[in-house]
Amino acid sequence: MMWTEKTKNASLFDALFAVLLSVAIWAVLLHGIYQSSQKEIQADLHEIISKQEMAWLSVQKMFHQGAEVRFQMAVNNPEVLSILERAQDPTQTQQARLDLYRALYPYYQKRLNEHDGHFHLHFHTPDNRSFLRFHQPEMFGDDLSAARPSIVEVNRTLTPVYAFETGKVISGLRHIFPIIYHGKHLGSVEFGQRFEALRQEIAAFNPQDEYNIVYKRDLIEGKYFKQFSYLYAPSPFSSHWLQEDPYSVLKHAAAPLSPTVQAIAALAKQDPNFDQQLADGQSFAKTFTLNGKTYTLCLTPVHDIHQQNIAYLFSVGESDQIQRKEQRFLTESIVLSVIMLLIGIGIWRLLVSQRQQKEHRSYLQRINNTLSEGLYVTDRNGCITMVNTAAQNTLGYTDTEMLGQNAHDLFHSSEDPQDCSQHCPIETATLSGNAYHGELVFITKEQQPIWVSVSGQPLYIGNVNKGMVVSFNDISAQKAQDEALRIAATAFETQEGIMITDPKGNVLQVNQAFTRLTGYEAEDVIGKTPKILNSGMQDHAFYEQMWQTLLRHHYWQGEIWNKRKNGDVYLEWLTITGVVNHKGVLTHFVASFSDATERHKAQEEIQKLAFYDPLTKLPNRRLFLDRLEHALIYSQRTRQCGALFFIDLDNFKTLNDTRGHLIGDLLLKEVSKRLLDNVRMVDTVSRIGGDEFVILLENLGENTDKAVHYAENIALNILQAFRQPFILNGESHHSSPSIGIEIIRCEHNSPDELLTHADLAMYQAKKQGRNNVRFFDPQMQTNVEKLVSLQSDLREALEQNQFELYYQPQVNQYAEIIYAEALIRWKHPQKGYISPADFIPVAEESGQIIAIGDWVLQTACETLVKWQQEPVFALLKLAVNVSAKQFAEKDFVEKVTRVLEETGADPNQLKLELTESVTVKDLETTIRTMNALRDIGVRFSIDDFGTGHSSLSYLKRLPLSQLKIDQSFIRDLTVDSDDAIIVKTIIAMSNTLKLEVIAEGVETIEQKEFLKENHCTVYQGYLFSPPLPLEKFENLVRTTLEIHFLDA
Amino acid sequence: MKRTSLFAYLWIALCGLSSVALATPSMAERPAPFPKxxxxxxxxxxxxxxxxxxxxxxxxxxxxxxxxxxxxxxxxxxxxxxxxxxxxxxxxxxxxxxxxxxxxxxxxxxxxxxxxxxxxQEEYYQCVLAAPIDGINHLESPPTQPAYKVALTQPLSTCGWLMTQHLLEKHGLHLETLPSQYLGSHEAVAMALIRKEHQIGGLARFIAERYANLGLRILDTSEPLPxxxxxxxxxxxxxxxxxxxxxxxxxxxxxxxxxxxxxxxxxxxxxxxxxxxxxxxxxxxxxxxxxxxxxxxx
Missing domain, CATH: 3.40.190.10 (Periplasmic binding protein-like II)
Structure with a gap:
């Protein structure tokens, strides 16, 4: 039913389309025929228009010629002229008019009769007034200026005028002559013919046509006498145009318009363009059909003296010629319509035929598309002419992409493409009339090869081979399955043991690796369960858990201890996978395993190496940090306190250096045991490097004091344990620990912070004299941070040249400046001046003292060079302090030598001040260094003498030139007898050794006098001058010299 | 069946509308004093x-x-x-x-x-006897000249035979004794007199006055007539x-x-x-x- 409905709709559509197409063609052709016909008709109409215009002109011309003769005969004679001359006299005007009327009435009556009453005669005065109308004699004296411009023209120019003109009574063709008698202008006379006279003349030329005239309404209204309004009525053509004498009132009136003309006029009036065409004032013609006949309406404009269109001459006539052309057009239209009808039927039949063919093809295509096999048909050139949906889906092309393409080029494949492009096996077979069956690789649009099973048959229509029909099936999945089976068979025989069981665990198959790993042959296990491998090392719950996992997830993986056929227990890494069929039903278990025994051992070893100290077997730093991190988290969660011990063995390096590393290692092992003996089992003892141990105590309660107390006890126990000598390789050895403790509170969150705190505490303990315990104090942290900050600032100070050398004079007993000591000053950009007492120790500690010392030496030498340029300073010697680390440098001598050479300073002017501690460390080396420098002229002074342990013998070996008494002895010299004795002793010793002695820190006269009395003649101190910047020092020197000069 | 009913309804509705539309204006436009x-x-x-x-x-x-x-x-x-x-x-x-x-x-x-x-302006009608200005200027009985040739309008015209006769009678003249001619209209009588084709003529006064300037003279005027x-x-x-x-x-x-x-x-x-x-x-x-x-x- 649906199909029938669709077919009906399609048929209707075909018919509609055929009709529309035919109508369109018909309309175009008909339009052409119509245009051609209209062109011919228009040509005919133009001819009619031309003829009518010529006739109108001819008639007017004819009357023009007659009027001249009439004027000369009737008017321009003495009798009439004398009457008119009399009329100029107002007293005789009336009589003259009467005489004129009577004189010319016979002539007028004669002309009237000759022209069927269409002649009129009208005299005018010179001032354009009517003098005598023969057709209306009682009406005279009226002004004609407005209504009759032709009269005005004649009286103005005194020349004749010929024109068609409307009037106050009637309209017509006027011939107006000026009347001049004895040189006097007497007025004018008009000979006129009413239109009827002209009409009759024209009608004589074309008696078959009916002629008449219409006047332009707005020009004629208001011009004629009101009492004659009945002489005009609206024209049947248009209300804007008037017809004359519609009721044939006038004598010899024209016949009224015929019914035919009135009917044509009614038709023309219905034409919306007709009024406008009339208004345009041009000749035109139209055709009308009335009662089966064709009439032409031709209109010729009539102009007045000013060429103004005042009227239209029109004619209505039957036109056989045009009628024939219209009939011919009709005939041609009918013939055309019949032809187009036949063509339309033909188009419809063609459309129906094409649609049926298309439907048939679609029908076959739909059948083909239902096939699951791909199907395509080619012509003899291998180009595809039909392809079904299955083929499109398989190959990924659309039908438009495939149709017309060569199948072989498009999607056939071969290992040798060139060869394949020339020889398609299917084509080769079918073109020779044979069928082809085989497997080939087709290439999809996505360039994916697919295996297909192909069947090709030659396509015979009649006895002619028209190509081939090829069907194919995608067998890629089957091929892949075969391949997968082959690969699976290979994979089965792998290095891993494989065992396949049914869902109940009964062994179905094992591979060779299984036999190799377990010792069981296939026949030993097939039909049995894996229990045969049970080592007994896993309990029943283990297996229960395994089976539950397998049944739920069809997968289990893990380590399991099994037993080989020979009874050896081994660890295997076992993976069991459940196999389910397409219905989701479990059908098999596949267990694959490998021997993990060796790997297990290796992992254990790796674990130990990674997390334990190989020497002491204690957790190493990594494991300890891990446990510390856990402990912190635990503490934060439970608010339990703990404690972290940082333990460093005192003098362990000495043991290593003196008794070797093996002994050191033995000590470390013993220490480990003692530490473990003094903590709980749950506590962690770790060696984190060298002789450093850490202990982590957890769960010490929520009370911090109690935790401190507990930790202190443990620390004291450890110290106590260390008091017992260690027996190392048979020899007794005493060792002590320095212990730093940080209490772990719940607010701690960083293991590194804890370790740092404990380390700092340990450092403090060590500073306190070793074998000690010290809890972390926040002040330690502050100090350390300050120290670190100062070290950083020192680096910047060097880089940014923040150091400066001050010079403190050293004077003799006469207060003459003979030496100077260079003293470093540091002006920090933010912190201001920083005391050397604060930063020198830091520099010593950090090693930065080397760089600072180099800078001081370099700067001092440069100052010496400067002084050498001026005599005032030329003899000054400059003392420079040298630190122990600086002096201990191996290349110290070379460095000093190089600086002297580079700056050009005189070595004799340079004095290096060394502390006693510097000299006593390695006496021989010190002597060598000092001697080497002394050899080039450098002098040495022992600074802070008296504070160390210098002995006379020792001093004697050093190439010194000066001793400097430490200011600590000088400060209380006058009040402390001990200091006075020491000073005297030093001075005496110096004198004995023939060394110059200098006292520093001299601040009072008393001190100076005491020293002087005891033969110390060189002084340094605020009594004479504080350390000064270079410029001020130099000024001081100059001033002092000047004073001395003045004194002298 | 349904289609037929629909057409019927439409037809009735159209007829009703038409009758209302046609009846309303015709009734309104007919005041009806003159039903004939x-x-x-x-x-x-x-x-x-x-x-x-x-x-x-x-x-x-x-x-x-x-x-x-x-x-x-x-x-x-x-x-x-x-x-x-x-x-x-x-x-x-x-x-x-x-x-x-x-x-x-x-x-x-x-x-x-x-x-x-x-x-x-005039509420009545008058007839005159007229002649050209250069013709007779008074009526004589009997006329000195050969018998007056009389111009008449129409037989049933008031100013025709009846009043021309009546006016002539006043001057002792009898129309039936004079040669007369019906010219068809008052204008024709006036023109004929102007042209001196007739000596006297009878016509309406207002026509005669129209031609007076051209040369027509009124000899006598009747009393007011309906x-x-x-x-x-x-x-x-x-x-x-x-x-x-x-x-x-x-x-x-x-x-x-x-x-x-x-x-x-x-x-x-x-x-x-x-x-x-x-x-x-x-x-x-x-x-x-x-x-x-x-x-x-x-």
Missing amino acids: TIHYAPLPMNNPAFNLAKSQVLTQYLQAKLHIQVIPKLYDNYEDILTAFQQGEVELIELGPLVYFTLQSQTEHATPLVSVKHHP QFIMVANNAKLSADERNALQAALLDYRSNEQTPMGIYGFNPFSEKLFDRFQSIVAQNPHTQQYALKQEAVHR
Whole structure:
């Protein structure tokens, strides 16, 4: 039913389309025929228009010629002229008019009769007034200026005028002559013919046509006498145009318009363009059909003296010629319509035929598309002419992409493409009339090869081979399955043991690796369960858990201890996978395993190496940090306190250096045991490097004091344990620990912070004299941070040249400046001046003292060079302090030598001040260094003498030139007898050794006098001058010299 | 079935709408004092078309004013008009005074409604005897010159035989003794006198005055006479209808484009008819003679 409905709709559509197409063609052709016909008709109409215009002109011309003769005969004679001359006299005007009327009435009556009453005669005065109308004699004296411009023209120019003109009574063709008698202008006379006279003349030329005239309404209204309004009525053509004498009132009136003309006029009036065409004032013609006949309406404009269109001459006539052309057009239209009808039927039949063919093809295509096999048909050139949906889906092309393409080029494949492009096996077979069956690789649009099973048959229509029909099936999945089976068979025989069981665990198959790993042959296990491998090392719950996992997830993986056929227990890494069929039903278990025994051992070893100290077997730093991190988290969660011990063995390096590393290692092992003996089992003892141990105590309660107390006890126990000598390789050895403790509170969150705190505490303990315990104090942290900050600032100070050398004079007993000591000053950009007492120790500690010392030496030498340029300073010697680390440098001598050479300073002017501690460390080396420098002229002074342990013998070996008494002895010299004795002793010793002695820190006269009395003649101190910047020092020197000069 | 019903409903609805649409305006436009058609007969003229045109504006006015249909009926002569009037073929006619007396003598159904004004100012009609200015200037009895050749208008014209005879009688002249000629119109009489084709002529005063400047002289003038009148057929029209018709005619204002009633109408007055009736009475044969002359003339 649906199909029938669709077919009906399609048929209707075909018919509609055929009709529309035919109508369109018909309309175009008909339009052409119509245009051609209209062109011919228009040509005919133009001819009619031309003829009518010529006739109108001819008639007017004819009357023009007659009027001249009439004027000369009737008017321009003495009798009439004398009457008119009399009329100029107002007293005789009336009589003259009467005489004129009577004189010319016979002539007028004669002309009237000759022209069927269409002649009129009208005299005018010179001032354009009517003098005598023969057709209306009682009406005279009226002004004609407005209504009759032709009269005005004649009286103005005194020349004749010929024109068609409307009037106050009637309209017509006027011939107006000026009347001049004895040189006097007497007025004018008009000979006129009413239109009827002209009409009759024209009608004589074309008696078959009916002629008449219409006047332009707005020009004629208001011009004629009101009492004659009945002489005009609206024209049947248009209300804007008037017809004359519609009721044939006038004598010899024209016949009224015929019914035919009135009917044509009614038709023309219905034409919306007709009024406008009339208004345009041009000749035109139209055709009308009335009662089966064709009439032409031709209109010729009539102009007045000013060429103004005042009227239209029109004619209505039957036109056989045009009628024939219209009939011919009709005939041609009918013939055309019949032809187009036949063509339309033909188009419809063609459309129906094409649609049926298309439907048939679609029908076959739909059948083909239902096939699951791909199907395509080619012509003899291998180009595809039909392809079904299955083929499109398989190959990924659309039908438009495939149709017309060569199948072989498009999607056939071969290992040798060139060869394949020339020889398609299917084509080769079918073109020779044979069928082809085989497997080939087709290439999809996505360039994916697919295996297909192909069947090709030659396509015979009649006895002619028209190509081939090829069907194919995608067998890629089957091929892949075969391949997968082959690969699976290979994979089965792998290095891993494989065992396949049914869902109940009964062994179905094992591979060779299984036999190799377990010792069981296939026949030993097939039909049995894996229990045969049970080592007994896993309990029943283990297996229960395994089976539950397998049944739920069809997968289990893990380590399991099994037993080989020979009874050896081994660890295997076992993976069991459940196999389910397409219905989701479990059908098999596949267990694959490998021997993990060796790997297990290796992992254990790796674990130990990674997390334990190989020497002491204690957790190493990594494991300890891990446990510390856990402990912190635990503490934060439970608010339990703990404690972290940082333990460093005192003098362990000495043991290593003196008794070797093996002994050191033995000590470390013993220490480990003692530490473990003094903590709980749950506590962690770790060696984190060298002789450093850490202990982590957890769960010490929520009370911090109690935790401190507990930790202190443990620390004291450890110290106590260390008091017992260690027996190392048979020899007794005493060792002590320095212990730093940080209490772990719940607010701690960083293991590194804890370790740092404990380390700092340990450092403090060590500073306190070793074998000690010290809890972390926040002040330690502050100090350390300050120290670190100062070290950083020192680096910047060097880089940014923040150091400066001050010079403190050293004077003799006469207060003459003979030496100077260079003293470093540091002006920090933010912190201001920083005391050397604060930063020198830091520099010593950090090693930065080397760089600072180099800078001081370099700067001092440069100052010496400067002084050498001026005599005032030329003899000054400059003392420079040298630190122990600086002096201990191996290349110290070379460095000093190089600086002297580079700056050009005189070595004799340079004095290096060394502390006693510097000299006593390695006496021989010190002597060598000092001697080497002394050899080039450098002098040495022992600074802070008296504070160390210098002995006379020792001093004697050093190439010194000066001793400097430490200011600590000088400060209380006058009040402390001990200091006075020491000073005297030093001075005496110096004198004995023939060394110059200098006292520093001299601040009072008393001190100076005491020293002087005891033969110390060189002084340094605020009594004479504080350390000064270079410029001020130099000024001081100059001033002092000047004073001395003045004194002298 | 449903389709048929739908068409039926539509048809009924359309018919209903049409009847309402058609009935409403027609009922509203019909005041109905004159439920009949009136036939109007103007003066008989040689040119029926012109005659019809002259009457057209008046008939259209009456139709619009009274909501009736007015059909002009043209007759060749007065005799036919009088016959038609008596036979009830026409309800309204225009007549000269002379013909009116004839009609009155024939039927009692002639009811005069209004007088037709022939001049804007004049309420009456006058006839004259005229001659060219260079012709006779007074009437002599008997004439010194050969017998006056008399120009006449028409036989039934008031200024025709009747009043020309009447005026000549005043000067001791008798028309039947003089050569006379009917020229058809007042204008033709005037022109003939101007051209000196006749010595004297009888015509309406207002026509004669129109040609006076051209050269026509009035020799004598009659007493005031009744104008043309519009007469209703009381056998066909009720008194109300006649009154309505009379009122409409009196309301008529001239239309420049129509000669008929160009100066309007006056209420009919019997006053002038008395004198005229006495003139007619003095010439008892005139009326009948005139009718015969008129028929012959046409």
